[in-house]
Amino acid sequence: MKKILLVAALSAALVGTVFAAGGKEAAPAGKAKVIRVGASMQWLNDSYIRLVTNAMEARAKELGIELTILDGEGKAEKQIAQVESLIAQEYDVIIINPMSLEGCAPAIDAAVKAGVPIFTLVSIVKNQEKAVTYVGSDAPESGKIQGEMIVKATGGKGNVALMMGPIGHDAQIGRKKGLMDAFAGKDYKVVVEQTANWQRDQGLQLMENWLQSGQKFDIVAAQNDNMAMGALMAVEKAGLAGKVLVFGIDATADACVAVQEGRLSGTVFQDAAGQGKKAVEVAQQIAMGEKVEKIIFIPYLPVDKSNVANYLK
Amino acid sequence: MKGPALKNPPRELAGMILSKFGIYIAFIVLCVIMSTLSPYFLRVKNVLNILNQVSIIGIIALGSTVVLISGGLDLSPGAVVAVAGVMAAHFGHPGQYPVFVPIVVAIMTGMLFGMFNGFVTAVGGVPPFIVTLGTLSIGKGLAMLACGGMQVIDLSPAFVSIAGGDLFGIPILIVLFALCFLVLNFVMTKMRFGRRAYAVGGNELSAHASGVNVKAVKIGIYGLAGALSGFGGLLLASRTVVGSPIAGSGYELDAIAAAVIGGTSTTGGIGVLSGTIIGALIIQVISNGLDMLNVASYYQQIVKGLIIIIAVFIDMRSKRGE
Numbered sequence: 352m353k354k355i356l357l358v359a360a361l362s363a364a365l366v367g368t369v370f371a372a373g374g375k376e377a378a379p380a381g382k383a384k385v386i387r388v389g390a391s392m393q394w395l396n397d398s399y400i401r402l403v404t405n406a407m408e409a410r411a412k413e414l415g416i417e418l419t420i421l422d423g424e425g426k427a428e429k430q431i432a433q434v435e436s437l438i439a440q441e442y443d444v445i446i447i448n449p450m451s452l453e454g455c456a457p458a459i460d461a462a463v464k465a466g467v468p469i470f471t472l473v474s475i476v477k478n479q480e481k482a483v484t485y486v487g488s489d490a491p492e493s494g495k496i497q498g499e500m501i502v503k504a505t506g507g508k509g510n511v512a513l514m515m516g517p518i519g520h521d522a523q524i525g526r527k528k529g530l531m532d533a534f535a536g537k538d539y540k541v542v543v544e545q546t547a548n549w550q551r552d553q554g555l556q557l558m559e560n561w562l563q564s565g566q567k568f569d570i571v572a573a574q575n576d577n578m579a580m581g582a583l584m585a586v587e588k589a590g591l592a593g594k595v596l597v598f599g600i601d602a603t604a605d606a607c608v609a610v611q612e613g614r615l616s617g618t619v620f621q622d623a624a625g626q627g628k629k630a631v632e633v634a635q636q637i638a639m640g641e642k643v644e645k646i647i648f649i650p651y652l653p654v655d656k657s658n659v660a661n662y663l664k
Numbered sequence: 665m666k667g668p669a670l671k672n673p674p675r676e677l678a679g680m681i682l683s684k685f686g687i688y689i690a691f692i693v694l695c696v697i698m699s700t701l702s703p704y705f706l707r708v709k710n711v712l713n714i715l716n717q718v719s720i721i722g723i724i725a726l727g728s729t730v731v732l733i734s735g736g737l738d739l740s741p742g743a744v745v746a747v748a749g750v751m752a753a754h755f756g757h758p759g760q761y762p763v764f765v766p767i768v769v770a771i772m773t774g775m776l777f778g779m780f781n782g783f784v785t786a787v788g789g790v791p792p793f794i795v796t797l798g799t800l801s802i803g804k805g806l807a808m809l810a811c812g813g814m815q816v817i818d819l820s821p822a823f824v825s826i827a828g829g830d831l832f833g834i835p836i837l838i839v840l841f842a843l844c845f846l847v848l849n850f851v852m853t854k855m856r857f858g859r860r861a862y863a864v865g866g867n868e869l870s871a872h873a874s875g876v877n878v879k880a881v882k883i884g885i886y887g888l889a890g891a892l893s894g895f896g897g898l899l900l901a902s903r904t905v906v907g908s909p910i911a912g913s914g915y916e917l918d919a920i921a922a923a924v925i926g927g928t929s930t931t932g933g934i935g936v937l938s939g940t941i942i943g944a945l946i947i948q949v950i951s952n953g954l955d956m957l958n959v960a961s962y963y964q965q966i967v968k969g970l971i972i973i974i975a976v977f978i979d980m981r982s983k984r985g986e
Contacts, residue, residue, distance in 0.1 A: 396910045401813040518962075543958050551904045552911060556717055560955035563710040564702065581904060588828075605817045605906075 386638040387417045388631065389437035390446040391430045391458070393474065395422040397549070399575075399601055399623055400448065403473060406627025414635055425517075427454025434458040438465045444634040445469040449476045452521045468637045472630045474521040483637055486630045486647045490525025491532065493600050493619045493651045494574075498533020500617040500653050501570055501598055508538035512561055514554055514573040514582055515546045526574045526600065542568045547578045554581025562589050571597040576606035576618055583615055602654045602662050610659040617655040620662055625649045686978055687926060687942050694946060694971075698953035705953060712835060718948040719841035720827075720903070721918050722941060724896040726848050727889030728919035729940045731792075733852070734885045735865035735932030739796040740781060741893040741919055743803025745912025748773045748897030750807050753816035753907020756823035763822040767898055774894015775887050777803065782886030786879040800916065807909035816907030827902035837899060844892065849937050851888075861885050866933030921968075922947055925975040946971065 390407065392400055404420050411418035419442070423430040427450050437445050438461060445462050449455035449471060456478045462469035463481050471479065473487040501509070513530070516523040523546070543566055547553035554573060561568075562585060571586070573579035579599025586595045592614065599606050602620035609615035626649050636643050654662055699705040724741045731738040751773050752766035781799055785792045829836045852858035860881045863871040872878050896915075901907045924930060925946055926939025950971060954964045 395813060396808055398814050545955065545958070546961050550910070551906055551908065552900060555904060556951075557955055559713050559717065560952050563704055563707065563713055563952075564956035564958070565704040566958070580906075584905065 385415065385417050386444070386635060387419070387442045388444045388446060388634045388638070389419045389421065389433075389440070389442040390448070390472070390630075391421045391423050391433040391437070392448045392472075393423050393430070393450040394425045395420070398577075398603060399621070400473070402623035403448070403627040403630075406624040407631050410628045410631040414631065416631060416635060418631065423448075423450055425450055427451040430455050431458045431461070434469070435461055438462060438467050442467065443638045446472050446630055446634060447476075448472045449474050449521070451519055452524065453477050453519070470633065470637070473626055476521075484633060484643050484645055484647055486633050486649070487626055488621055488649050488651050490522045491529035492648075493522075493621065494526035494529025494531075495533045496529070496619045496651050496653045497526070497572060497598050497600055497617070498530040500619075500655060501530075501539075501572065501596075502533060502537060504596060504616055504655075505570060509570045510540050510542045510568040511570045511572055512558075512566075512568040512582075513541050513544035514557065514571065514578045515544060516549050516574045516578075518546050523574060530572055539570075542566050547573075547581070549575050549577055551577045551581040554578030555585050556581075558582040558585035559588075562586070562591070569595055571595060573597065573599045575599060576601040576603045576615075579615060579618070580606060580609065583609065587614070604663075607654065607659050607662045610654060610656060611663065613656060617653065620652040620654050622649050622652075687939055687946075687975065690975060690978070691942050691946050691949070694949055698949060702953065702956050704956060710952070710956075712838075714945070714948055714952050715838045715841075716835045717952065718944050719835075719837035720896050720899050721915060721922070721948070722841050722944040723844050723899070724893050724912075724915055725919040725922040725940050725944050726844055726937055727892030727896075728916070729923040729926070729928050729935055729937055730848065730852060730858075730861060730885055731889045732920070732923055732928045732930060733865050733932065733935040734861040734882060735868060736785065736792040736882065736886065737796060737920075737930075738778075738781065738886065738889050739793065739916045740777060740799040740803055740890075741896070741916040742912045742914055743800045743807065744774050744777050744890055744893035745897035745900060745915055746807035746909050747777070747803050747810060748894035749901035749911050750810045750816055750907040750909055752898045753819060753823075753901050754810070756819045756901070756907075758818070758820040760820075763820070763826065766823060767826065767895075770894045770898035770901075771891050772894070774897065775891040778890015778893070779883055779887040781890065782883035785886070786882035796916075804909075811907065811909050813909065815909065817905075819901075819905055819907075823902055824905055825902075827899045837903070840899070844895075845937055845941060848888075848892075852937065857881070857884060862933055864932075918944075918947055921972050925972060943975070946975065 392404060408418060421433045430447060430450060434445055434447060445467055447458055447469060455476050459469055459476055459478050459481050468483045470483040471485045475485055479485060543561055545557055547557045571582050573582055576599035579597055583597045586592060586597060596616040598617045599615060600619040602618045606615055606618045610618060629647060629649060633643055704710055728738050748770040752770040755761045755766040755769050777799060781795050784790050784795045827837055831839050860876045863876055864878050864881050868878055900911050922943035923940045925943030928935030950968055951964060
């Protein structure tokens with residue numbers, strides 16, 4: 352009796368599954384197939400990336416696109432696995448926001464091999480030419496804008512402490528390059544450089560240690576606002592506000608407030624919402640067979656006391 | 665009363681000194697090395713910096729120590745710090761709640777987490793490594809949920825002063841760390857609860873046989889550790905002026921390392937809180953010194969790992985000699 356019940360239950364489950372799956376596949380006549388887009392984001396616990404994904408979800412809802420967002424948890428190998436999974440689940444278009452320039456390259460290869468269109472968002476990969484496109488901002492551009500703000504504020508010379516993101520990250524490499532380009536021909540010296548991994552508490556601790564180390568600098572270029580805010584707190588606590596100028600990148604809410612209050616000397620606005628929105632639109636274009644540009648840049652914008660009012664929420 | 669003649673008096677004496685004071689000697693040697701490499705290392709401001717920076721991880725490490733002493737293991741501090749910090753920040757906006765509210769919220773959050781850990785391992789019988797690994801993951805998710813992925817900003821000056829103020833010129837974090845140590849030390853050495861924790865860690869079966877309520881002790885110890893992690897999370901949120909869902913990442917490893925370097929046994933029953941303080945200081949001195957010498961962070965990771973191994977090796981060898 353027990354066995355019969357078990358077999359009956361399993362059969363019911365099996366039949367039910369077939370029906371459910373069948374029901375999904377069989378679209379009512381006349382309705383277009385829903386475009387399915389899968390996105391592997393470098394990590395979802397970053398406020399900036401959150402702004403991007405919020406915009407992606409909003410736009411996908413408007414356009415009637417089925418969007419799946421996955422958390423790469425900061426690991427390139429996890430992102431590769433996620434892309435492979437999206438391929439296996441036959442998504443129409445794949446978006447990847449790669450954690451690592453080198454480490455995420457295999458994900459692009461996998462998608463290209465399977466014939467699934469894939470493009471990069473916010474950060475790039477080494478084999479970028481194999482991806483359909485890149486939607487995002489140009490990391491070196493943000494570093495250059497930051498550098499130009501520094502030049503404008505300090506008159507062409509100074510000693511710089513460079514606080515960086517995770518080593519090997521596209522933004523870390525790009526922003527440093529952009530900063531150095533802005534400093535070309537001027538009298539700036541990078542006295543110390545170290546990573547604080549985008550984190551506020553690491554930025555705070557690193558700056559506290561730097562301020563004790565005897566190394567002299569009067570400018571702090573932090574590659575994101577989180578680290579800049581941490582560094583700023585250390586500078587202020589040491590009584591050096593105004594003597595050491597701190598610059599960040601991202602134009603997060605509290606950084607903009609700090610710029611308005613004259614504490615943070617400047618930041619660079621990265622249009623997260625613009626990037627997210629554009630990404631979904633581009634995915635739709637690709638899914639419908641349209642040609643897209645090889646690079647779609649969303650511009651960075653400098654934010655200092657003169658224009659910060661535009662960026663305050 | 666003559667004991668057996670010492671075979672090699674100087675060697676035996678050195679052995680005894682090393683086993684009792686080994687970790688302190690190692691710390692002093694490390695400081696001497698750092699101060700010769702950088703003239704700024706021993707400056708008062710830097711020393712205060714080191715003590716200030718070690719306080720939060722130190723408080724959490726004290727919690728990890730008592731768990732290890734009781735024969736357990738706690739991998740969840742990193743996540744508890746994040747959840748407690750986010751929760752506290754929610755109650756820390758200007759003009760809303762009196763400042764004791766976020767403090768209590770953070771400690772209670774941590775304690776609940778800890779008691780859950782203790783319950784599942786003591787009553788459910790699941791090994792602590794697995795339970796706390798699970799709560800580490802759960803906690804990280806909860807921290808994200810609690811703030812929708814966006815760090816909590818806009819905190820009141822009172823909230824900021826919890827970790828930012830000072831008492832007669834001494835940074836308040838150092839004072840709080842010292843207080844936690846004194847209270848915990850009293851609990852572990854002078855109160856029955858503490859002695860029972862040592863007993864459970866030393867030999868759970870005989871502790872049970874002699875009437876100790878092992879389950880209650882475990883739940884209590886994990887709850888205590890959780891409360892300390894929660895307090896640490898509040899202090900971190902106050903120090904960084906933000907409730908971040910990714911704060912405290914990796915703290916559990918530093919906390920356990922500090923305890924183990926300080927002589928706490930990973931199998932239970934052995935450990936002193938003062939050793940943990942030295943262990944935490946050793947880790948912090950490495951970080952501070954190498955930052956000041958502009959050594960890249962990957963070298964710092966390698967040095968930290970080597971020091972941990974060497975310190976524990978020395979400690980094990982000296983204990984075996986007894």
